[in-house]
Amino acid sequence: MSVIIAHKDFDHTQQYNYLSEENSNDGAVVTFTGLVREFSSGDNVTALELEHYPGMTQSLLDDIITQAKKRWQLGRVRIYHRIGYLPIGEQIVFVGVTSKHRAEAFSAAEFIMDFLKNQATFWKKEHFSGSSRWVQAKQSDKAALTKWQKTSSTESQ
Amino acid sequence: MSVIIAHKDFDHTQQYNYLSEENSNDGAVVTFTGLVREFSSGDNVTALELEHYPGMTQSLLDDIITQAKKRWQLGRVRIYHRIGYLPIGEQIVFVGVTSKHRAEAFSAAEFIMDFLKNQATFWKKEHFSGSSRWVQAKQSDKAALTKWQKTSSTESQ
Amino acid sequence: MINVLFFGQLKESLQCENSQLAIDKPITIAQLKELLVEKNPSWEKYLFDKQLLVAVNQSMCSSLQLVCAGDEVALFPPVTGG
Amino acid sequence: MINVLFFGQLKESLQCENSQLAIDKPITIAQLKELLVEKNPSWEKYLFDKQLLVAVNQSMCSSLQLVCAGDEVALFPPVTGG
Numbered sequence: 001m002s003v004i005i006a007h008k009d010f011d012h013t014q015q016y017n018y019l020s021e022e023n024s025n026d027g028a029v030v031t032f033t034g035l036v037r038e039f040s041s042g043d044n045v046t047a048l049e050l051e052h053y054p055g056m057t058q059s060l061l062d063d064i065i066t067q068a069k070k071r072w073q074l075g076r077v078r079i080y081h082r083i084g085y086l087p088i089g090e091q092i093v094f095v096g097v098t099s100k101h102r103a104e105a106f107s108a109a110e111f112i113m114d115f116l117k118n119q120a121t122f123w124k125k126e127h128f129s130g131s132s133r134w135v136q137a138k139q140s141d142k143a144a145l146t147k148w149q150k151t152s153s154t155e156s157q
Numbered sequence: 158m159s160v161i162i163a164h165k166d167f168d169h170t171q172q173y174n175y176l177s178e179e180n181s182n183d184g185a186v187v188t189f190t191g192l193v194r195e196f197s198s199g200d201n202v203t204a205l206e207l208e209h210y211p212g213m214t215q216s217l218l219d220d221i222i223t224q225a226k227k228r229w230q231l232g233r234v235r236i237y238h239r240i241g242y243l244p245i246g247e248q249i250v251f252v253g254v255t256s257k258h259r260a261e262a263f264s265a266a267e268f269i270m271d272f273l274k275n276q277a278t279f280w281k282k283e284h285f286s287g288s289s290r291w292v293q294a295k296q297s298d299k300a301a302l303t304k305w306q307k308t309s310s311t312e313s314q
Numbered sequence: 315m316i317n318v319l320f321f322g323q324l325k326e327s328l329q330c331e332n333s334q335l336a337i338d339k340p341i342t343i344a345q346l347k348e349l350l351v352e353k354n355p356s357w358e359k360y361l362f363d364k365q366l367l368v369a370v371n372q373s374m375c376s377s378l379q380l381v382c383a384g385d386e387v388a389l390f391p392p393v394t395g396g
Numbered sequence: 397m398i399n400v401l402f403f404g405q406l407k408e409s410l411q412c413e414n415s416q417l418a419i420d421k422p423i424t425i426a427q428l429k430e431l432l433v434e435k436n437p438s439w440e441k442y443l444f445d446k447q448l449l450v451a452v453n454q455s456m457c458s459s460l461q462l463v464c465a466g467d468e469v470a471l472f473p474p475v476t477g478g
Contacts, residue, residue: 013170020192026244027194030187030266032259032325034396035177037184050395052387053321056372081395091182093396102189103301106267109187113259113396123322134323137392144260167427191478192452207477210403210470213454238477270478280404291405294474
């Protein structure tokens with residue numbers, strides 16, 4: 001199963017093993033892990049809270065993987081996204097990709113994260129000591145998508 | 158210690174933990190792992206053998222990390238490169254990077270791998286059943302460096 | 315009956331997770347929002363936020379989309395996962 | 397004395413890991429290669445391969461580089477790690 005959405009934390013090793021074990025075709029494994037970090041716009045975050053639109057999130061993530069597999073020759077792909085209340089330092093999301101070649105693995109992992117950020121139906125609330133606020137969509141995340149329009153002719157080398 | 162060169166295999170979790178534990182500043186962790194893969198130019202590889210120039214390799218890898226830290230705001234960096242005889246499926250190299258932002262972590266990890274491939278004093282021999290051959294430097298690895306010349310004005314966004 | 319779901323900050327603002335609407339003919343999303351405001355006048359300032367996104371039967375679409383009885387409609391702010 | 401190290405395919409072709417050369421004045425890498433060939437005539441076809449790289453005291457340099465007694469010189473083919 002490529003996509004997992006769960007409250008439960010993930011074990012990094014287990015995700016890595018899913019990608020690399022008995023996979024002698026692929027010489028490159030790239031992983032991205034997103035963690036709850038302490039500062040956001042200067043304020044001290046104590047936790048994040050993540051909700052999502054069940055069903056729709058799953059199919060959007062499946063679709064992002066399909067798009068990535070059309071652009072690059074990929075072996076295995078894993079997306080693990082957590083929901084619920086996640087204190088500082090907790091893992092939020094894991095994206096892992098294998099390929100024969102490192103450039104394809106790097107591009108695909110970043111592509112998946114960029115589209116996940118912009119399309120997958122998750123919403124994030126930041127908790128501070130005594131207050132909370134919904135995270136607003138970032139212009140920089142939208143801008144990140146533009147690199148996937150420009151490079152379509154050169155990326156497959 | 159950021160750079161490790163060793164015969165001994167590495168534990169992916171241990172490398173990941175080195176990057177992520179007690180690191181609430183950085184929300185993004187990107188890792189690359191290179192594995193011995195089964196096919197090379199159509200032949201069935203049984204193992205790789207890696208030798209290096211001790212001392213020089215270490216300082217070249219330190220220098221690549223220094224270059225990466227000048228270009229991007231990075232937290233922790235780890236390079237683990239194995240030497241010796243490595244059968245199919247074995248891990249060869251690990252590069253891991255943390256940053257506040259995912260784009261910087263992705264770029265830095267790929268930059269380090271691209272320069273490692275082109276500059277670090279390792280030499281690789283492929284073993285087949287009954288024969289062996291030294292791996293020749295690839296034009297595609299050299300070409301990979303060009304992207305780090307062009308993007309210097311846009312990468313830090 | 316149309317089932318309307320709300321997510322994220324919108325759900326919190328409306329203090330409502332979902333709302334059922336009985337309709338007898340296909341209507342646009344814009345008309346559906348007006349029906350919701352008729353039922354809940356205080357929702358007006360939230361439902362017409364231009365940033366709001368719409369999904370019908372779990373596919374993204376525009377406010378011009380027609381919806382019929384049995385459809386699942388979701389209204390939510392721009393996504394912020396990952 | 398200059399210590400000359402060989403790596404990778406070159407080491408295997410020469411069947412030699414390192415060689416010591418006694419010199420009484422600074423010489424270029426090109427001259428050093430000629431001294432090595434004088435000692436080992438069979439090395440000629442390997443040492444003048446244009447792809448060969450040179451490091452002096454563990455820094456990459458060109459064949460014009462001057463080296464003196466006490467220097468560590470390394471000759472090797474293009475690197476292929478990772």
